[in-house]
Amino acid sequence: MEPSQVAIIGSGLIGRSWAMVFAAGGFKVKLYDIAQQQLMSALENIRQQVKEMEKLGVLKGALSADQQLALISVCTDLKAAVEGATFIQISLKVLVLYLIFYDCFYNKLLHLVMRPKECTPENLELKKKIFGQLDLIVDDNVILSSSTSCLLPSKLFTGLKHVKQCIVSHPVNPPYFVPLVEIVPHPETDPSTTERTYALMKKIGQSPVKLSREIEGFVLNRLQYAVISEAWRLVGEGVISPTDLDLVMSDGLGMRYAFIGPLETMHLNAEGVSNYCERYAEGMRLVLNTFGPVPEFSGETAQKVNQALSEKIPVVPKALDARRKWRDECLTGLAKLKTQM
Ligand code: NAD
CATH class of the missing domain: 3.40.50.720 (NAD(P)-binding Rossmann-like Domain)
Structure with a gap:
């Protein structure tokens, strides 16, 4: 055929x-x-x-x-x-x-x-x-x-x-x-x-x-922008450095999210989702109510983030390409690991 x-x-x-x-x-x-x-x-x-x-x-x-x-x-x-x-x-x-x-x-x-x-x-x-x-x-x-x-x-x-x-x-x-x-x-x-x-x-x-209907950002970018937005505010307010902020994701949340999503995380981190809500809903609402407005993504915070990232990975094609290659190799390894599970 x-x-x-x-x-x-x-x-x-x-x-x-x-x-x-x-x-x-x-x-x-x-x-x-x-x-x-x-x-x-x-x-x-x-x-x-x-x-x-x-x-x-x-x-x-x-x-x-x-x-x-x-x-x-x-x-x-x-x-x-x-x-x-x-x-x-x-x-x-x-x-x-x-x-x-x-x-x-x-x-x-x-x-x-x-x-x-x-x-x-x-x-x-x-x-x-x-x-x-x-x-x-x-x-x-x-x-x-x-x-x-x-x-x-x-x-x-x-x-x-x-x-x-x-x-x-x-x-x-x-x-x-x-x-x-x-x-x-x-x-x-x-x-x-x-x-x-x-x-x-x-x-x-x-x-x-x-998706049952269209929505700005679809779903992936809505989730991604929620993370970027809070990351930006935390760095902007001096709570954490840009380098450590990225570590929170790459060596923390991201380790888990390559395998299970946020909703399953809730399910497993208590005795099911209902139990998670009973235990943590109030705490989550408390934290969420302290979130700030949508950032401008400019000014001092932009300079700070740009400087930190440029020191780590200079904004020149050779350095950016080398890091992208490394990222793709990591993704290749992860994809392989996931097929074995
Ligand atoms: P790209 O600039 O790398 O490639 C665009 C290609 O379109 C080029 O090869 C160009 O020659 C060709 N092109 C331009 N005008 C054309 C025409 N009239 N007819 C046919 N071909 C034409 O862009 P990309 O990163 O591959 O993105 C393509 C699409 O994928 C965009 O809509 C983008 O939003 C979407 N997308 C990109 C990413 C990403 O990370 N790059 C991720 C998801 C979705």
């Missing part, structure tokens, strides 16, 4: 990582971008990463590095990519269009469903233009999905003819090692689009969660 085919639109940081995820899942991937140079650099970067992971024994999926690389090709013509998809549909193959954060995919029972996934820069007008182009090309079986971190589906998809087939699938960088995907519907998204997207993400080994 021919492998299912995916077209990914946008070959930057996220698009190339999605390409690797789909290739690891055995999908044929067509990576689309406006710049040939960008595609060449994406291909080379993917090749290096996949080979390195194979060497380290952390390559995902059942295929070898060479087999996965052979599944990925590049394309600079959007219409050609979509026309290819139509052709594949006729040949009863499964197609996924991965457009800067559009993913196209298919469902079961030989019904073909394309999900263009769009991974272009976080620019509303650009994304609307691309979705507008896709809207004219795709058929009623295609699911159009965006990787946007913060643009609401109602801003991206309203007015499209295929709005029922549109959805946000927000990944966490790098999606290859951090599997969470937030699935966020437009108010007019058909429930089957959500279900198919969820099934697709599971199939390629990601960890999808469904």
Whole structure:
């Protein structure tokens, strides 16, 4: 049987990582971008990463590095990519269009469903233009999905003819090692689009969660901003240094959160959630009532945090890249550990 085919639109940081995820899942991937140079650099970067992971024994999926690389090709013509998809549909193959954060995919029972996934820069007008182009090309079986971190589906998809087939699938960088995907519907998204997207993400080994409606920041960034906000206030008020603040997370809360969430933490830290609330609700409310207003993220505190972090990791490409590489190696090790548990 021919492998299912995916077209990914946008070959930057996220698009190339999605390409690797789909290739690891055995999908044929067509990576689309406006710049040939960008595609060449994406291909080379993917090749290096996949080979390195194979060497380290952390390559995902059942295929070898060479087999996965052979599944990925590049394309600079959007219409050609979509026309290819139509052709594949006729040949009863499964197609996924991965457009800067559009993913196209298919469902079961030989019904073909394309999900263009769009991974272009976080620019509303650009994304609307691309979705507008896709809207004219795709058929009623295609699911159009965006990787946007913060643009609401109602801003991206309203007015499209295929709005029922549109959805946000927000990944966490790098999606290859951090599997969470937030699935966020437009108010007019058909429930089957959500279900198919969820099934697709599971199939390629990601960890999808469904939001019942759109909300600013989705869920991951709302939680992240709550943490950043309190971290900022504590450092700003001189309660703790920037370095020690980060340690509270990396050697404290974060150790636990790689395995269990805050709600399960409550459950386990007492005799169940109800008991936790009986014991700690008053204390939590007391503390929460001392939280300050939303920070400005500027001025003295910004200087203080910037200075501390720049001393640790100088703001030059070499130092930043080395630290990012170290971070990704840690995430690789953690991902491996989690698969063994
Ligand atoms: P990026 O800048 O690395 O890549 C964007 C790519 O889009 C580039 O390759 C560029 O050439 C291409 N592009 C630009 N205009 C295009 C067009 N008209 N058609 C096709 N391709 C075009 O950006 P990124 O970090 O990969 O982010 C992509 C999307 O993913 C954004 O919406 C972002 O919010 C989201 N996202 C990013 C992260 C992250 O940490 N980087 C995490 C989650 C979600």
